[in-house]
Amino acid sequence: NAGVTQTPKFRILKIGQSMTLQCTQDMNHNYMYWYRQDPGMGLKLIYYSVGAGITDKGEVPNGYNVSRSTTEDFPLRLELAAPSQTSVYFCASSILAGEINEQFFGPGTRLTVL
């Protein structure tokens, strides 16, 4: 299993540009998440999905959109990039096993908006 994969690893955007961060998992997990991590800060939840076709906002959803057409894929869309969106973005997936809900993280996408 590859686990959770993310592309690209790095990206520089100009203000106002748009892009899609890709996330794929091959563990058949029903839950998927997008987080952003700013320096010295914890992870903040942007959006999450409890299954194909179902998405919901997290703590910091403004400026982002998601879709979940398949169990495997959960892309994150930035429509009008702003400097405040400079961050490291992590995708994660999980499946509830009893009471344990271990989240598996991808390697991250480092995004800079200039």
Add this chain to the structure above:
Amino acid sequence: GQQVMQIPQYQHVQEGEDFTTYCNSSTTLSNIQWYKQRPGGHPVFLIQLVKSGEVKKQKRLTFQFGEAKKNSSLHITATQTTDVGTYFCAGFGSGGSNYKLTFGKGTLLTVNP
């Protein structure tokens, strides 16, 4: 909304010394998780605590969940250079959502060999 606070923000120790990081939630948690993130890496799950007063051990790491389910701690005995990284606690709210985590800001541990 739910807030999870961690202290200290940074901790530098000599190899062989012990280390403890503390986590406090503004609300009661249904359970709490701990993650480790190596420099430049991604968070990796360490453990989940579910029961009030629960204590779990993983080799040199001891995890505790408070009786009121609002606080937790991670203690590392005799630190090694491989322990370097940021340790995050993350809690699930008690409102029934067992998949939305609120992360603390983490404690960055550095170890002097």
